[in-house]
Amino acid sequence: MIHRLHERGTMVEIRGLWTEFPRGRGQVQVVHRDLDLDIRRGEILSLVGGSGTGKTVLLRQILGLQALTRGTVRVLGAPPAELSARGAAAVGMLFQHGALFSAFSVLENIAFPLRELKLLPDELIRDAALVKLQMVGLGPEHAHKMPANLSGGMIKRVALARALIMDPPLLLLDEPTAGLDPAASDSFCELLRGLHRELGLTVVMVTHDLDTLFDLSTRIAVLADQRVIALGSAREVMAVDHPFIREYFLGGRGHRAALALPS
Numbered sequence: 513m514i515h516r517l518h519e520r521g522t523m524v525e526i527r528g529l530w531t532e533f534p535r536g537r538g539q540v541q542v543v544h545r546d547l548d549l550d551i552r553r554g555e556i557l558s559l560v561g562g563s564g565t566g567k568t569v570l571l572r573q574i575l576g577l578q579a580l581t582r583g584t585v586r587v588l589g590a591p592p593a594e595l596s597a598r599g600a601a602a603v604g605m606l607f608q609h610g611a612l613f614s615a616f617s618v619l620e621n622i623a624f625p626l627r628e629l630k631l632l633p634d635e636l637i638r639d640a641a642l643v644k645l646q647m648v649g650l651g652p653e654h655a656h657k658m659p660a661n662l663s664g665g666m667i668k669r670v671a672l673a674r675a676l677i678m679d680p681p682l683l684l685l686d687e688p689t690a691g692l693d694p695a696a697s698d699s700f701c702e703l704l705r706g707l708h709r710e711l712g713l714t715v716v717m718v719t720h721d722l723d724t725l726f727d728l729s730t731r732i733a734v735l736a737d738q739r740v741i742a743l744g745s746a747r748e749v750m751a752v753d754h755p756f757i758r759e760y761f762l763g764g765r766g767h768r769a770a771l772a773l774p775s
């Protein structure tokens with residue numbers, strides 16, 4: 513049962529999702545209204561939408577950290593909470609403010625989720641963390657540095673290594689290039705593209721950065737009106753007539769970034 517959807521090529525299946533938050537005096541804020549979305553195995557799906565459209569909430573629901581009001585979210589055919597309770601580690605997440613533990617070294621930060629499981633001896637955990645450090649393009653000379661002594665780009669890389677420590681098939685990225693200068697942002701995108709290819713990862717990414725969006729996405733899902741209003745390639749999504757899409761993609765910044773798309 514667990515692998516049924518997996519075999520069919522669906523990594524995440526979201527059906528009839530409603531998310532509501534109480535707003536006092538009996539009022540509720542409806543963030544998602546009957547939202548459906550399939551995330552295919554091996555794709556890099558970007559979620560875009562205006563502020564407050566529930567992109568981060570959706571990532572947290574895929575991770576099993578946020579309750580649904582109604583509907584279902586299944587990762588590899590099972591509710592995310594069920595997967596994590598079994599220690600299946602199907603999902604890794606790079607949080608937007610993916611702060612590292614400041615009192616821990618780089619290697620201790622990367623090793624943390626594995627250490628928490630208490631299943632492996634220390635040397636194996638250390639070796640696994642060193643492999644991940646190398647995987648994100650950092651040499652062993654960085655292993656014992658403290659987070660305060662790292663650049664923004666290095667912090668993102670270490671947080672990414674930590675997200676990958678359990679070898680999850682699905683990686684969630686919340687604003688992966690936010691706060692990075694253009695050069696660091698480009699090189700982080702390059703790293704993500706390489707890891708996606710080499711590890712065969714499925715990636716779901718929230719981004720406001722159009723360069724990152726066009727650079728990495730294999731498909732784009734646009735959230736507006738509490739649901740997914742457009743889903744497809746950049747060109748397909750841009751062809752959908754909706755006020756948010758016109759403003760976001762066809763405004764000055766969007767137009768410039770779209771010109772760089774391969775024809």
Ligand SMILES: Nc1ncnc2c1ncn2[C@@H]1O[C@H](COP(=O)(O)OP(=O)(O)OP(=O)(O)O)[C@@H](O)[C@H]1O
Binds near residue numbers: 533543564565568570
């Ligand atoms: N735990 C919570 N309790 C109450 N309201 C919440 C909670 N989490 C999120 N919200 C509300 O849900 C809405 C969607 O939040 P979310 O962070 O997912 O937006 P977003 O699309 O990621 O926005 P942005 O692009 O600005 O980061 C917001 O109005 C937010 O205030």
